Amino acid sequence: MNTNISPNHPPYPAYRATEKGSFAWDSTVRRWPIIIDTALVDMQKAMDTLQNDQVTQKEEGTSIINGLNQLKQEIADDKPLRLLKDNDSDSETWNQHITTHFNNVTWFNGSWLFNECYMYRRIRELYSLSNYWQDYDLFNNQKIATFRGSHGSVFDLATKMPTMIQPMEIEKQELVFQELLQVCLWGNATDLSLLTNMTEDDIKRLQAIEKEKLAEQLNYIVVNHIDQVWKKLKHLEKGRVDFILDNSGFEVFVDLIFADWLLQTNRASKVVFNCKTIPWFVSDVMPKDIPILFDCCLNPDFFPGEPTKEQQQALETLVKRWQSYVHSGQLVIQSHSFWCNGLAYRTLRDEAPELYQDLATSDLIIFKGDLNFRKLVYDCQWPVTTPFHVAIGPSLAEGFTSILSLRTNKADTIVGLADGKQEKIEATATPNEWRCSGKYAVVAYNEGSS
Structure with a gap:
């Protein structure tokens, strides 16, 4: 174990693209170029909508397209990471991190966690240096198109919600909680930055919300602290x-469902949604994405097919209630640049002390998805039986607040397994399948001081 911990030298060896055949290597040589290529297609389509007299916008768009191609080539050539050139509010912090911790590292030999985050920040730089395109979300069309394809599950949950929030005895409330938590867990099967590894059938299976499927999925949760979460x-x-x-x-639709249940059952009087500040890992939520989702749901022509009148009314009632939460302050939507840097979350107290103090007043923080898990546990090659509270570090495990990580496994990093669990899993699944395919999951919880 490394006792001199730093961002490029975590407690155990970091995942790096220098290991040919690893998931980090595959991301660097295959997934990232696909993501950039998709961004190039989106940019060209946006350019095609410009009028002939929009000369400056076209010139800037051409510059962005050239920059995306250059970035892709830079990664392929394994160039050193360079400092950022824009003047965004987080540029100085990024450059300090590069200078202090990643000076002269390359796209392959730097830590996979930092490099992957840095790639998205470099994409942001291209837009930040423009005038016309500064607020453009190059992933927006993909986000909306993917949400449109989830219409079956959207209407199913909307019609179920009135039953979930009606008064009921505590035993039935626990059953509702169990179902909601699993829906909230498996909902992140639609991570667009990783769809290159998953088939449409995989996504439909992971989004299935029938009770039989949820019961079956319990077998795929390799770290299961659901009972501890319910106790909380x-x-x-x-x-x-x-x-x-x-x-x-x-x-985020199912996150809103879960938040609604927390508010309707008076477990919470305030729910805070912490978003990203920039387009990030293709599909991550920015503050503007939530009102866009509301508008999509309230548009009767948005989803394909013909929902019944009951389904449409149920969805409209649900979304208008969510809008009322935002207006009343029961649902707060905020963002912070800390969520878009390349460091592990155990640096939160030092890197963003005001955010740390704010979050410390929360009763429970729910970290969603694979990247948040990787950042929580420093994205390194821990012994798999390392306890979750050890991996997140003392600044988050002690004297902070309760933390829950809901994650479908889409990267090698894993902690919290019981003795013998890995061997039992690998009797029927390959390491790549249970660690990286999104077919297995983690519900990891640490009880805080609050």
């Missing part, structure tokens, strides 16, 4: 719950 929520009254969001579209 069972007696919580009018608390604050934070979500560190992951993907937009269907995943």
Whole structure:
């Protein structure tokens, strides 16, 4: 174990693209170029909508397209990471991190976690240096198109919601919680930055919300602290719950379902959605994505097919209630640049002390998705039986607040397994399948001081 911990030298060896055949290597040589190519297609389509007299916009768009191609080539050539050139509010912090911790590292030999985050920040730089395109979300069309494809599950959940929030005895509330937590867990199957590894059938299976499927999925949760989470929520009254969001579209829709249940059952009087500040990992939620989702749901022509009148009314009632939460302050939507840097979350107290103090007042923080898990546990090659509270570090495990990570496994990093669990899993699944395919999951919880 490394006792001199730093961002490029985590507690155990970092995942790096220098290991040919690894998931980090595959991301660097295959997934990232696909993501950039998709961005190039989107940019060209946006350019094609410009009028002939929009000369400056076209010139800037051409510059961005050239920059995306150059970035792709830079990665392929394994060039050193360079400092950022824009003047965004986080540029100085990024450059300090590069200079201090990643000076002269390359796209392959730097830590996979930092490099992947840096790639998205370099994409942001191209837009930041423009005038016309500064607020353009190059992933927006993909987010909306993917959400449109989730219409079956959207209407199913909307019609179920009135039953979920009606008064009921505590035993039935626990059953509702169990179902909601699993829907919230498997909802992040639609991570667009990783769809290159998954078939449409995989996504449909992971989004399935029938009770039989949810019961079956319990077998695929390799770290299961669901009972501990219920123990926390069972007696919580009018608390604050934070979500560190992951993907937009269907995943944030089910996050809203879970938040609604927390508010309607008076377990929470305030829910805070913490978003990304820039287009990030293709599908991650920015503050503007939530009102866009509301508008999509309220547009009767948005989803394909012909929903019944009952389904459309149920969805409209649900979304208007969510809008009322935003207006009343029961649902707060905020963002912070800390969520878009390349460091592990155990640096939160030092890197963003005001955010750390704010989050410390929450009763429960729910971290959604694979990247948030990787950042929580420093994305390194821990022994798989390392306890979750050890991996997240003392600044988050002690004297902070309760933390829950809901994650489908889409990268090698894993902690919290019971003795013998890995061997049992690998009797029927390959390491790549259970660690990286999104077919297995983690519900990891640490009880805080609050």
